[in-house]
Amino acid sequence: MSEKQLSKLFGLENSHQIDVYIEQDGYRAVKKALSELTPETILDLVKAANLRGRGGAGFPAGIKWGFVPKGVDKPKYLCVNADEGEPGTIKDRYLMTNVPHLLLEGIIITCYCVGIHVAYIYIRGEYEMVAQRLEQAIAEAHAQGYLGNNILESGFDLEVYVHRGAGAYICGEETALLESLEGKRGNPRLKPPFPASIGLFQCPTVINNVETLANVPSIILKGAGWFCQQGLPKDGGTRLFGVSGMVQKPGVYELPTGSNLRDLIFQHAGGMKEGKRLKAVIPGGMSSPVLKADEIDIPLDGDSLMEAKSMLGSGAVIVIDEETSMLDVLKIITDFYSHESCGQCTPCRVGNPWIRKIVHRLCQGIGGPDDIDNVRRLADNIMGKTLCPLGDAAAMPILSLTEKFREELITSLNERRQES
Amino acid sequence: MISHYPNKEAALLPILHLAQKEQGFISASTEKQVAKILEISPAKVHEVVTFYTMYNRKPVGKYHIQVCANLSCSLLGAGSLIEYLGGKLGIQPGETTEDDRFTLTLVQCLGACEQAPCFMINFDYYGDLDETKIDEILDKLE
Ligand SMILES: Cc1cc2nc3c(=O)[nH]c(=O)nc-3n(C[C@H](O)[C@H](O)[C@H](O)COP(=O)(O)O)c2cc1C
Ligand code: FES
Numbered sequence: 001m002s003e004k005q006l007s008k009l010f011g012l013e014n015s016h017q018i019d020v021y022i023e024q025d026g027y028r029a030v031k032k033a034l035s036e037l038t039p040e041t042i043l044d045l046v047k048a049a050n051l052r053g054r055g056g057a058g059f060p061a062g063i064k065w066g067f068v069p070k071g072v073d074k075p076k077y078l079c080v081n082a083d084e085g086e087p088g089t090i091k092d093r094y095l096m097t098n099v100p101h102l103l104l105e106g107i108i109i110t111c112y113c114v115g116i117h118v119a120y121i122y123i124r125g126e127y128e129m130v131a132q133r134l135e136q137a138i139a140e141a142h143a144q145g146y147l148g149n150n151i152l153e154s155g156f157d158l159e160v161y162v163h164r165g166a167g168a169y170i171c172g173e174e175t176a177l178l179e180s181l182e183g184k185r186g187n188p189r190l191k192p193p194f195p196a197s198i199g200l201f202q203c204p205t206v207i208n209n210v211e212t213l214a215n216v217p218s219i220i221l222k223g224a225g226w227f228c229q230q231g232l233p234k235d236g237g238t239r240l241f242g243v244s245g246m247v248q249k250p251g252v253y254e255l256p257t258g259s260n261l262r263d264l265i266f267q268h269a270g271g272m273k274e275g276k277r278l279k280a281v282i283p284g285g286m287s288s289p290v291l292k293a294d295e296i297d298i299p300l301d302g303d304s305l306m307e308a309k310s311m312l313g314s315g316a317v318i319v320i321d322e323e324t325s326m327l328d329v330l331k332i333i334t335d336f337y338s339h340e341s342c343g344q345c346t347p348c349r350v351g352n353p354w355i356r357k358i359v360h361r362l363c364q365g366i367g368g369p370d371d372i373d374n375v376r377r378l379a380d381n382i383m384g385k386t387l388c389p390l391g392d393a394a395a396m397p398i399l400s401l402t403e404k405f406r407e408e409l410i411t412s413l414n415e416r417r418q419e420s
Numbered sequence: 421m422i423s424h425y426p427n428k429e430a431a432l433l434p435i436l437h438l439a440q441k442e443q444g445f446i447s448a449s450t451e452k453q454v455a456k457i458l459e460i461s462p463a464k465v466h467e468v469v470t471f472y473t474m475y476n477r478k479p480v481g482k483y484h485i486q487v488c489a490n491l492s493c494s495l496l497g498a499g500s501l502i503e504y505l506g507g508k509l510g511i512q513p514g515e516t517t518e519d520d521r522f523t524l525t526l527v528q529c530l531g532a533c534e535q536a537p538c539f540m541i542n543f544d545y546y547g548d549l550d551e552t553k554i555d556e557i558l559d560k561l562e
Contacts, residue, residue: 163434245491320495332494
């Protein structure tokens, strides 16, 4: 049986305040880590737990931390990715609003493990109110000796700063985030070198998603074995799924990895809104390839979704009903990516607006079925041909939607042609 | 603020946020001033201001309404609400009312999709919108 670890305090009054949090056993993990465990033991624990990144790519956190070189005399940094820009994604806002101290605990333990003394939380600029809440939490933690110098008499020092983004989806990509934090345009960097060796201010840097770090305290308290039992052996723990679109109860649901997508939609999120029938689901944020209604009996874990040629991504499930035209969905997708391309790589900068133009014409009933092939060819020419994965993020949903809903797109086009 | 970073340039985004909070937008002369404080070129500041969508490059109304036009909100009727708002305020997206009270802007996903359709007025979020609710919200503004 799995337990709720991340969301158990959601809804508890004032769960964001340190006193309430501590009353609920908060900061026990930090105490245990700093007084009983060595950084090496923690690294082994997180590796054994096989905690996979919750930001989109699913890379194991322990392995990432292990890449940071030891014995360099440069400072090292932790960047917490709270950019939450992937359309459909809402979970990190819930975490930071309800349990900012859970995130801080994860940050403190991670920094202690990797030998980091400065952490930045890069939060999307629109989350001004959430950023203020984080700053308040940081001040509370300072006042009680969980941050600052010589934390809990352990000799370990750490400062955490909140850094606000300013409206750019690309800054959620980890190297663009680094550029943005340095005060520049968010143009992704070429990898290698990887941020673990040359990252923020040219120093070794760990970048993790909010939810990834929020899982660390329970691994410290309950162990790697327990964590693996929560979900799948190779992809353990629970995940926060954000469900939006045409469902009765949109919201955030914490379920073990490997839970069934149909159950998430029809049980937890209450099923379709009255009178609506399911047509399609985007399972992991807008970038993930779409699933048809008959493809949703599928476990929600990285490997299963990859097998279904989609992605678990950021766990953002968008539910689309029968009455919604997939041509309109396609239009919104292409609007988004052509707006958000950072402009650095030609295939993405030129390809996305071009696709957008064709799709907008189709929406007005102008063009023919071969335009859908043109869109596919253009998307194919972006796929894998850009410096950062934004190119792929744009191409994947376009390619899957135009493949799976080709007939419908043509029908919509013909209807709109007659209307216009 | 500058002390949070090992070099001054990294404080650029926070300082621009502060300037916008005070002045409502980032003017060319603000760009120059900021460049001077951080000891970087005005061109660099301009480059950054134009990259990020949240920096206003011209004045906005007292209430800046930013409506999400992304997928979850559109599934639940954002399109017709945008038309309704435009009609009510007598402006198109991207415009400001003549009395400088309202600016209407269409934005990408605000990360509040469970409350779709939604918008922000300045930094406050409002969700589960419909025409009645919009009327109520706007009526309450001074
Ligand atoms: C275009 C693009 C946007 C991204 N946006 C986010 C985001 O908003 N939040 C996030 O945590 N990761 C985002 N990522 C993934 C990050 O690059 C990175 O993989 C992640 O922060 C690593 O943390 P994790 O291993 O803990 O998941 C994005 C990636 C791309 C390519
Ligand atoms: S789609 Fe509107 S807030 Fe996410």
